[in-house]
Amino acid sequence: MKLNLKLGAKINLIVLxxxxxxxxxxxxxxxxxVTDGIKTFAIEKAKGDLALSERYINNKYPGEWHxxxxxxxxxxxxxxxxxxxxxxxxxxxxxxVTIFQGDTRIATNVRVNGDRAVGTKVSHQxxxxxxxxxxxxxGQATVAGQTYQTAYMPIKDKNGEAIGILYVGAPQAIIDDxxxxxxxxxxxxxxxxxxxxxxxxxxxxxxxx
Numbered sequence: 001m002k003l004n005l006k007l008g009a010k011i012n013l014i015v016l017x018x019x020x021x022x023x024x025x026x027x028x029x030x031x032x033x034v035t036d037g038i039k040t041f042a043i044e045k046a047k048g049d050l051a052l053s054e055r056y057i058n059n060k061y062p063g064e065w066h067x068x069x070x071x072x073x074x075x076x077x078x079x080x081x082x083x084x085x086x087x088x089x090x091x092x093x094x095x096x097v098t099i100f101q102g103d104t105r106i107a108t109n110v111r112v113n114g115d116r117a118v119g120t121k122v123s124h125q126x127x128x129x130x131x132x133x134x135x136x137x138x139g140q141a142t143v144a145g146q147t148y149q150t151a152y153m154p155i156k157d158k159n160g161e162a163i164g165i166l167y168v169g170a171p172q173a174i175i176d177d178x179x180x181x182x183x184x185x186x187x188x189x190x191x192x193x194x195x196x197x198x199x200x201x202x203x204x205x206x207x208x209x
Contacts, residue, residue, distance in 0.1 A: 039149055042170045043138050046151035049093045049168045050136075053155065057085055057166070065157045072101040072164050073157070079132070080106045081118065093168065096148060100165035103127045110144050117144040122152075122165060130154050131162045141171060 063075020071080045079085070079099050086097040092111040098108040101120045110117045122130075129137040130152050137152040148169035155164035 001005060030160065039140070042149035043151070046095065046149055046168050046170055047138060049089075049095050050151040050166065052093070053089045053097065053166060053168055056089060060085070065155050065163060066157050067101070067163055072099070072106060077128055082107050083109070083116070085098050089168070095168040095170055096165040098143075098165075100167065102164060106164075120144055126150075126152055126165070130165050134160075134162050141169070142166075146171060149187075 015160050042207050061074040061077045065074050071078045086107050086109045089097045096110045098105050105120050126137050129135050141150045150169035152167045154162035
């Protein structure tokens with residue numbers, strides 16, 4: 001009887017150890033893959049929304065981008081403190097949207113303490129990539145102190161000089177909410193799975209003994 005009791009305990013410990021180890025390994029892989037996948041999806045969405053934003057602005061405001069009397073214009077339309085475009089794009093996409101003159105926000109739906117973050121600067125990393133090198137920038141960036149998955153493109157005048165930036169981005173808080181909801185469901189399933197494993201181990205144990 002004592003030998004059977006020890007055998008049952010050993011089987012329980014081995015099975016539970018394997019289940020626990022597999023759960024940890026699978027959990028780590030799932031967390032990493034899901035997090036990366038959602039961030040990639042958010043960036044791809046930002047890329048698409050950036051292209052849509054550019055087309056919207058080009059269709060609604062014909063003409064070349066240029067600087068006149070210290071203001072950023074497209075055709076005859078000044079974008080300094082002009083929130084029509086950024087608010088419309090933001091409503092349609094759910095993104096934060098900003099138009100920069102140089103490295104400075106002149107029209108945005110990004111808010112800090114309830115006020116539009118006009119007059120604040122883009123990060124040095126983005127400014128170097130977009131204004132100095134003339135390239136689009138995609139990825140995680142800090143916007144007015146908050147983390148976003150972002151897409152930036154240079155606003156160029158008729159000579160091809162980058163004189164501003166068009167930006168769209170998905171707040172990290174939205175991604176965190178999605179991940180939190182997903183992981184809560186995973187953990188609830190994991191608890192159910194473990195309880196079933198413990199129950200079956202107990203049944204094996206009682207039958208052996």
